[in-house]
Amino acid sequence: MRWTFPDLIKFRLFNREVLKRxxxxxxxxxxxxxxxxxxxxxxPTRHGLTFAFALLLMLVGSINYSLSLGFAxxxxxxxxxxxxxxxxxxxxxxxxxxxxxxxPVFAGQQASFSICxxxxxxxxxxxxxxxxxxxxxxxxxxxxxxxxxxxxxxxAPRRGILRLGRFSxxxxxxxxxxxxxxxLELDASCIVYPQPDSSKLPTPALADREGTSTRLIEGSDDFxxxxxxxxxxxxxxxxxxxxxxxxxxxxxxxxGVAQPELWLAWDDLAGMETEAxxxxxxxxxxxxxxxxxxxxxxxxGDTLEPDNxxxxxxxxxxxxxxxxxxxxxxxxx
Amino acid sequence: xxxxxKIDNATWLLAGLALAIxxxxxxxxxxxxxxxxxxxxxxxxxxxxPVRGLLAAIAAAAxxxxxxxxxxxxGRDAGVAxxxxxxxxxxxxxxxxxxxxxxxxxxxxxxITHFLYSQSIPTGLxxxxxxxxxxxxxxxxxxxxxxxxxxxxxxxxxxxxxxxVPVMLVLFVFFPRVPGPLWGLPGDAYEGLTGLSDSxxxxxxxxxxxxxxxxxxVAFDGSPPQPGQRYWRGPVLDSFDGRTxxxxxxxxxxxxxxxxxxxxxxxxxxxEPHNKRWLLxxxxxxxxxxxxxxxxxxxxxxxxxxxxxxxxxxxxxTAYLAGADIGAAQRRRxxxxxxxxxxxxxxxxxxxxxxxxxxxxIVRRALALFRDASFFYTLRPPLLGENSVDDFLFNTRRGFCxxxxxxxxxxxxAAGVPARVVTGYQGGETNPLGAYMIVRQSDxxxxxxxxxxxxxxxxxxxxxxxxxxxxESGLAAALPEGxxxxxxxxxxxxxxxxxxxxxxxxxxRWNQWVLGYGQERQYDFLSRLGLEMxxxxxxxxxxxxxxxxxxxxxSVFMLRHPKTxxxxxxxxxxxxxxxxxxxxxxxxxxxxxxxDFSRRVAGLRPDLAARVNTISKLYVALRYQPHPRPxxxxxxxxxxxxxxx
Numbered sequence: 001m002r003w004t005f006p007d008l009i010k011f012r013l014f015n016r017e018v019l020k021r022x023x024x025x026x027x028x029x030x031x032x033x034x035x036x037x038x039x040x041x042x043x044p045t046r047h048g049l050t051f052a053f054a055l056l057l058m059l060v061g062s063i064n065y066s067l068s069l070g071f072a073x074x075x076x077x078x079x080x081x082x083x084x085x086x087x088x089x090x091x092x093x094x095x096x097x098x099x100x101x102x103x104p105v106f107a108g109q110q111a112s113f114s115i116c117x118x119x120x121x122x123x124x125x126x127x128x129x130x131x132x133x134x135x136x137x138x139x140x141x142x143x144x145x146x147x148x149x150x151x152x153x154x155x156a157p158r159r160g161i162l163r164l165g166r167f168s169x170x171x172x173x174x175x176x177x178x179x180x181x182x183x184l185e186l187d188a189s190c191i192v193y194p195q196p197d198s199s200k201l202p203t204p205a206l207a208d209r210e211g212t213s214t215r216l217i218e219g220s221d222d223f224x225x226x227x228x229x230x231x232x233x234x235x236x237x238x239x240x241x242x243x244x245x246x247x248x249x250x251x252x253x254x255x256g257v258a259q260p261e262l263w264l265a266w267d268d269l270a271g272m273e274t275e276a277x278x279x280x281x282x283x284x285x286x287x288x289x290x291x292x293x294x295x296x297x298x299x300x301g302d303t304l305e306p307d308n309x310x311x312x313x314x315x316x317x318x319x320x321x322x323x324x325x326x327x328x329x330x331x332x333x
Numbered sequence: 334x335x336x337x338x339k340i341d342n343a344t345w346l347l348a349g350l351a352l353a354i355x356x357x358x359x360x361x362x363x364x365x366x367x368x369x370x371x372x373x374x375x376x377x378x379x380x381x382x383p384v385r386g387l388l389a390a391i392a393a394a395a396x397x398x399x400x401x402x403x404x405x406x407x408g409r410d411a412g413v414a415x416x417x418x419x420x421x422x423x424x425x426x427x428x429x430x431x432x433x434x435x436x437x438x439x440x441x442x443x444x445i446t447h448f449l450y451s452q453s454i455p456t457g458l459x460x461x462x463x464x465x466x467x468x469x470x471x472x473x474x475x476x477x478x479x480x481x482x483x484x485x486x487x488x489x490x491x492x493x494x495x496x497x498v499p500v501m502l503v504l505f506v507f508f509p510r511v512p513g514p515l516w517g518l519p520g521d522a523y524e525g526l527t528g529l530s531d532s533x534x535x536x537x538x539x540x541x542x543x544x545x546x547x548x549x550x551v552a553f554d555g556s557p558p559q560p561g562q563r564y565w566r567g568p569v570l571d572s573f574d575g576r577t578x579x580x581x582x583x584x585x586x587x588x589x590x591x592x593x594x595x596x597x598x599x600x601x602x603x604x605e606p607h608n609k610r611w612l613l614x615x616x617x618x619x620x621x622x623x624x625x626x627x628x629x630x631x632x633x634x635x636x637x638x639x640x641x642x643x644x645x646x647x648x649x650x651t652a653y654l655a656g657a658d659i660g661a662a663q664r665r666r667x668x669x670x671x672x673x674x675x676x677x678x679x680x681x682x683x684x685x686x687x688x689x690x691x692x693x694x695i696v697r698r699a700l701a702l703f704r705d706a707s708f709f710y711t712l713r714p715p716l717l718g719e720n721s722v723d724d725f726l727f728n729t730r731r732g733f734c735x736x737x738x739x740x741x742x743x744x745x746x747a748a749g750v751p752a753r754v755v756t757g758y759q760g761g762e763t764n765p766l767g768a769y770m771i772v773r774q775s776d777x778x779x780x781x782x783x784x785x786x787x788x789x790x791x792x793x794x795x796x797x798x799x800x801x802x803x804x805e806s807g808l809a810a811a812l813p814e815g816x817x818x819x820x821x822x823x824x825x826x827x828x829x830x831x832x833x834x835x836x837x838x839x840x841x842r843w844n845q846w847v848l849g850y851g852q853e854r855q856y857d858f859l860s861r862l863g864l865e866m867x868x869x870x871x872x873x874x875x876x877x878x879x880x881x882x883x884x885x886x887x888s889v890f891m892l893r894h895p896k897t898x899x900x901x902x903x904x905x906x907x908x909x910x911x912x913x914x915x916x917x918x919x920x921x922x923x924x925x926x927x928x929d930f931s932r933r934v935a936g937l938r939p940d941l942a943a944r945v946n947t948i949s950k951l952y953v954a955l956r957y958q959p960h961p962r963p964x965x966x967x968x969x970x971x972x973x974x975x976x977x978x
Binding site: 057067069076080090 | 439442445475498641848888892959
């Protein structure tokens with residue numbers, strides 16, 4: 001699509017698409033979005049209006065005193081303001097925006113969304129502002145033909161799915177007389193795990209194959225060997241001695257045969273409120289993973305067979321996060 | 334909004350403000366300059382801001398100070414002083430972006446006030462620099478976070494100003510001009526303009542003669558008149574109070590008809606503003622420019638004081654017969670003398686009257702007196718006593734043109750010959766480069782007119798009797814060495830003369846086309862371009878079309894899409910790598926990401942896996958990491974060059 005000036009000056013407010021955008025009637029969009037002319041708006045700032053008033057005074061003075069150079073200066077400054085519209089507009093137009101993945105967080109933490117801005121043009125874009133609904137603006141420079149990722153940090157007060165929601169890209173560069181902006185809603189979300197219970201209540205009983213219960217103990221009976229450390233492995237199982245000898249981070253592995261299975265069950269927490277139960281289960285999942293146990297999760301509508309490891313932990317936490325919500329329902333604040 | 338402005342911005346801002354204030358410093362009271370310097374130093378070396386109450390007190394004191402210095406808060410000079418004080422105090426309370434931007438807007442406004450004092454080319458260039466620095470400061474202010482790279486800052490300033498220049502030119506040419514002010518101007522708006530005055534005392538013209546300022550420039554339609562004929566008629570003074578010659582009250586009669594002979598001399602004169610009504614014209618004007626009239630004493634008068642450079646065309650005749658027959662009232666007026674003064678001069682004049690046959694002989698005798706007695710032409714005459722004419726004629730005998738003209742007219746009147754003093758300019762310097770003549774304040778002159786039977790008013794220049802060179806070759810030639818002649822009136826070495834004439838030519842064009850671009854010039858210029866635009870409506874259309882076309886051109890140029898890939902060398906290298914693979918039969922699918930492609934290649938051609946992996950990783954890093962290292966690009970270049978599939 002080529003840009004021409006008539007496109008810019010055409011009074012596009014009566015365009016249905018534009019009206020929708022102005023009133024935010026468009027839902028979240030998937031995939032990268034390029035800021036075309038229907039998405040970038042530009043209006044004078046308060047400083048722009050002050051400047052216009054100053055120019056008017058200068059013009060009146062020049063007329064009154066017949067100052068030819070006064071006219072020249074007024075028109076020069078006016079011309080600068082006019083071309084600054086183009087510069088401010090160009091600074092934002094044709095920028096391609098993608099929302100990156102956001103790592104899951106626990107409720108009460110801050111979710112951090114990565115917004116990648118791809119500058120396909122041959123000119124550097126300076127002072128592009130990025131602001132979420134509540135976040136103070138964060139400014140980035142995007143060199144020519146480069147992509148820069150910035151972050152929008154949102155508070156995640158409750159478990160569930162946190163949507164990125166609307167955010168704005170804006171710029172006032174270079175003269176600050178005009179404000180170009182584009183409001184976007186990209187389909188990006190972050191899973192918010194329940195807040196782990198902070199109480200030091202006893203962990204649930206271990207259920208062995210025969211069904212007899214034992215207390216949760218460390219599964220440290222049968223040392224089987226070493227394997228490279230994976231993130232999520234308990235630090236207690238790192239072979240620190242090997243590390244001190246310069247062999248890198250290694251995790252001690254124990255034979256799983258004797259490993260008792262631990263079921264973390266919704267029903268064990270009868271009498272508690274839903275969210276409190278989820279918090280407690282979350283705490284148990286973390287503790288069990290930490291202890292290197294093989295644990296399973298049983299909640300209404302979902303059962304995860306006992307296992308251990310980062311992927312299993314995430315699956316369990318996700319099941320807790322989405323309990324009673326489902327993947328497709330928004331979290332409402 | 335940053336709480337404190339960054340140090341680089343503070344430096345640019347202070348530099349811009351200093352440049353905007355500096356030229357005013359010479360005109361402002363010293364305390365304001367000191368205040369500005371103090372505030373600037375305080376801002377530069379201390380981060381602390383004064384308390385609001387203190388600032389208000391300083392502001393009130395400063396306003397009082399301005400009132401104390403100018404005895405008003407209105408008018409041009411006091412207004413500028415207030416603006417400067419305001420700007421200095423604004424600087425004291427700058428803490429946010431808003432304050433800084435406001436300070437820059439005030440400084441832009443302050444720049445325009447300099448044009449009230451001077452619109453010369455050097456002033457214009459200086460203020461262009463000032464605007465550039467202020468704009469660079471403005472750009473930096475709107476760049477949040479870390480300091481803006483100076484090169485980027487300057488390049489952006491240059492681009493913005495460069496693009497604004499054509500817009501400015503279109504606006505300048507097409508913006509409708511209205512003649513005259515929209516409302517009354519403050520009384521001091523035109524102070525400091527030099528020129529002739531409506532009275533003449535010994536010393537007044539010699540003082541004016543020391544100024545090298547241009548009085549007017551004149552371009553003749555044909556060949557210029559002889560040097561001895563270049564009398565530019567200004568105010569006529571026909572009232573004498575014993576010391577001062579002045580215009581006196583307006584006579585009740587009209588100018589007598591003028592009979593002319595010889596070839597008319599047509600010329601276009603560009604008069605510098607002098608805040609008085611006289612228009613200069615070659616003795617004696619026969620046609621009137623628009624909005625002017627001829628007084629009873631043949632002065633060319635504009636309808637309003639000349640407050641802007643004025644350009645007009647006139648026709649004069651150097652051979653004329655004016656006032657062949659004057660009435661008794663006019664004759665009486667031209668003979669009036671206050672009683673009592675200058676008894677010796679009166680005695681001499683009466684003795685001439687008794688012995689002379691006619692008025693012509695009296696004139697000849699008076700001129701002979703100046704020629705033969707040891708009179709001396711000087712810019713620095715001694716002071717004269719109560720009876721100034723007596724003192725000059727019989728004691729000091731050293732004087733400038735006003736002494737000779739004044740005492741000659743006195744002698745004539747005392748002898749019963751109607752006479753009056755005419756002031757104006759005599760001479761002028763021809764500028765061959767621009768084919769026009771420059772007449773300076775140093776060419777100011779006074780001569781006399783006497784009324785003779787059958788010959789009417791006849792011009793007599795007594796100075797010519799004392800110093801014929803004054804009329805033939807100009808002031809510098811007529812004065813002895815060591816007199817305070819203005820530099821530009823001196824006859825300098827050839828190349829210096831050339832240089833100064835070239836500069837004056839340039840200045841003249843500037844004056845004519847830039848500073849003098851008013852309603853008439855605008856019409857003239859546009860019709861030359863073939864655009865007959867008389868009405869506001871047509872001008873507005875021209876203005877809109879011109880500015881619109883420019884902005885369209887800029888936007889097409891600025892918002893066009895770059896040819897894909899030309900901008901990023903990494904992408905170019907990666908494409909080359911892909912085409913090398915394609916030739917080997919491994920084609921990247923549309924939409925396949927570099928990493929996916931790399932994995933697929935590794936599966937198809939395990940022999941290439943390691944190198945393909947490195948190239949893909951480098952490319953991804955170069956494209957998507959926030960701060961790629963230049964060394965990576967170099968490495969990618971080497972790898973792609975040596976890659977063989």
